[in-house]
Amino acid sequence: MSTKKRRIIEAAGTVPYRFTESGELRLCIIHRPRYDDWSWPKGKLAAHESHAHAAVRETAEETGYHVRLTAPLAEVSYVLGAQDADVPTAGIKNAGSTKHVFYWIAEVLPHNRIQERKDTFAAPLQSTPEETDRMRWVSLEEALELLTRTDDKNLAFACVQRLNEGYTQARTLLLARNGQGAEKKNWPEENLRPLTPRGAAQAYALGAELSCFLPERTYAFAERRCIQTAELAGQNPHILLPQAEQPRGTHTNAPQNAAERRVSEALSTVLEYLLTDGSQPRCAALLASAQQLKTMNTLLTDVCANEETQHALEDALRVKKYLTPGSGVSITLVPVHAHATSWQITDVTKVTPLVF
Known part of the structure; x- marks a missing residue:
């Protein structure tokens, strides 16, 4: 029956x-x-x-x-x-x-x-x-x-x-991928690739999702498409430029090459603001490219509270399968102890704007 x-x-x-x-x-x-x-x-x-x-x-x-x-x-x-x-x-x-x-x-x-x-x-x-x-x-x-x-x-x-x-002390880290960029073959300088019209629509839709968490500060890598995505999302981004020195007090695994070091430096900057700034912000966002988000997936592994959270983060930041242009991930960080000297990732939620 x-x-x-x-x-x-x-x-x-x-x-x-x-x-x-x-x-x-x-x-x-x-x-x-x-x-x-x-x-x-x-x-x-x-x-x-x-x-x-x-x-x-x-x-x-x-x-x-x-x-x-x-x-x-x-x-x-x-x-x-x-x-x-x-x-x-x-x-x-x-x-x-x-x-x-x-x-x-x-x-x-x-x-x-x-x-x-x-x-x-x-x-x-x-x-x-x-x-x-x-x-x-x-x-x-x-x-x-x-x-x-x-x-x-x-x-x-x-x-x-x-x-x-x-x-009650939880912090939210929003990691988002830039909107769709122009084709690489037409832009010899990778960093200068702008958003396509569809990418601009994705960025605008992303802004409504970021508003649900209302970050006190939004960061963006210096690639033009990342900056444009942040701006069209209604944010006034802090541009992350490459640093010459090694990152201080990073919460992540050790980087292996120059590209990874750049991402590690940027991630450490955002986490330092989010977790130790005297103004006690509740949320920060970071706009990045697909490759940069892949690197963050590796760097954040040791911060996860358990294997289940680690797998959730890996799945959410799997760029080709899940993290499409203009979408992102909401990561909840909670202090391990009452004094908030160390933090762990306890929850991971996909941020998926609907572009119509």
Whole structure:
């Protein structure tokens, strides 16, 4: 007997957090009058939208808060009710599609960065009061009491556990490939190759994805196509020029040749800013060529927390198969100890803009 395959509806959401003046953790939950339930802000992907973009947009619409994605949290799937009502169902004949939701841990943006988000997000961000009639910042205990679904309660536990494990200090390193460049045969000087019109579109789309993480600083290698990609993505890049001296205090494996040394120097510069700068930045981006990203894959191996993370990084930075022009990788770094003297990569997520 054949069974009808359920349609999968892609969605994304966040578990937003903040601390009170006395240092107490609070999580943001919403009430939806249509279903009379308490849940996390989330929603379906719009046409030509990524999970990360949808998570930030839906959070702004349902809570009125602009957030920055800090780390992936979990993926949740459940079967919807009849006519795809957003009510998990089990064993019901008229059950609808399967909803797959990707959740991030998210922090509320400070007011002085909201305009920057609006300028680079490439979509309007406005609240939708008809979808949610109440929003509350609650403790873990209150969240567990109010949240309707077991899956949402599990997300609360998972989020708080990660925050207690050092994710409140997490840093995000965004590694992105330049948009499509002009053909090599027409440009004898490799460094001067510009973007093609398609590459420019890829760079613009990348800007909306970077906005979800909102880097405090963006770096770019000196190749013209890398600089153009950063600029069209709405960033004001710090240009990384080759250094004559050996890198100091690098967190990576030893480079073997001049090209690798250049990449190692650049990566050390970005990591030094991200992990030790006194301004305590939360995110930094680096625009690089395909070959440079391949080298970074090797250099970052020893920083991974475990073999699973190492394989995820290797897969994500596999240029020919996955990392197409104008796409990238979000890397979460968390301190190994409370004093943050050493860091490790705990999560790797692909950043894939949708160019249409």
